[in-house]
Amino acid sequence: MYICADGTGLPMRPEELTGRKGKQADGSAKTREAKLGCVLLQTEVDPEGHPIRKEDSTSYIRSFEPAAEFGLLLRQEAQRRGMTQATTIIFIGDGAAWIWELVRVNFPGAILILDFYHGLQHVYGLVDALWGKETPEGKKLIGFWKKRLFKDQASRIVADAKARLEQSPDTEQARKEIGYLENNLERMTYGTFRKAGYFIGSGVVEAGCKTVIGKSMKCSGMFWSEAGGQGMLDLWCAFLSNRLDAFCQARVAHHAAKNNSLALAA
Numbered sequence: 001m002y003i004c005a006d007g008t009g010l011p012m013r014p015e016e017l018t019g020r021k022g023k024q025a026d027g028s029a030k031t032r033e034a035k036l037g038c039v040l041l042q043t044e045v046d047p048e049g050h051p052i053r054k055e056d057s058t059s060y061i062r063s064f065e066p067a068a069e070f071g072l073l074l075r076q077e078a079q080r081r082g083m084t085q086a087t088t089i090i091f092i093g094d095g096a097a098w099i100w101e102l103v104r105v106n107f108p109g110a111i112l113i114l115d116f117y118h119g120l121q122h123v124y125g126l127v128d129a130l131w132g133k134e135t136p137e138g139k140k141l142i143g144f145w146k147k148r149l150f151k152d153q154a155s156r157i158v159a160d161a162k163a164r165l166e167q168s169p170d171t172e173q174a175r176k177e178i179g180y181l182e183n184n185l186e187r188m189t190y191g192t193f194r195k196a197g198y199f200i201g202s203g204v205v206e207a208g209c210k211t212v213i214g215k216s217m218k219c220s221g222m223f224w225s226e227a228g229g230q231g232m233l234d235l236w237c238a239f240l241s242n243r244l245d246a247f248c249q250a251r252v253a254h255h256a257a258k259n260n261s262l263a264l265a266a
Contacts, residue, residue, distance in 0.1 A: 001086035004205035059241035062233040071102035114187040115202040126177035
């Protein structure tokens with residue numbers, strides 16, 4: 001069983017943003033973070049040892065809740081999907097601190113993998129800070145360090161980078177990239193992960209963010225209330241999780257019960 005999580009900004013109505021800090025020049029916010037989680041299964045690999053996602057096995061959850069509350073929702077979804085029967089639990093994340101803390105609290109014992117493409121992106125950033133990624137030296141170093149990632153040698157990349165720091169035209173950025181890699185070294189043994197037949201990318205949840213939130217809820221002129229945004233997120237996740245019928249039936253039952261309560265009160 002694989003579990004992933006990510007977050008993306010959703011444009012909100014002004015009244016939903018009162019008092020919230022954001023990235024605008026005046027410190028205000030135009031968006032709120034909508035968090036998306038997914039659970040999927042893998043039962044086999046292809047003849048070359050590459051993992052194969054089990055068909056129709058992906059389910060999604062979504063929320064505006066803070067990371068701690070979202071983590072509980074994600075754990076509940078994993079339990080609903082049969083986490084206790086899974087032989088291996090793997091969590092793939094992009095390196096955000098809130099994601100690893102969520103995993104620590106809710107999925108102790110899970111194998112942790114830093115999404116390979118995020119790791120590689122920071123290696124590119126490190127090369128750019130040290131040499132410039134478009135220079136002959138930078139291009140050569142990118143290819144060499146990428147090979148090292150697949151040999152479980154991320155720690156050697158960090159050691160090499162530290163040895164080159166004094167030559168860096170952008171020491172501050174180089175130190176930031178080194179810090180990111182150092183914080184994730186144990187989650188970057190990609191050679192070992194591939195030999196075990198594991199996925200090493202979090203593309204499923206990132207694609208979900210684009211489909212569930214980006215294409216349908218971030219179009220020109222869209223500004224959401226929390227209730228309206230949550231409702232649309234619920235609907236999309238039910239659809240993509242092949243649970244739309246159950247979702248609609250639950251909504252009908254909820255409204256019927258609510259109307260009965262109002263009739264009794266009257």
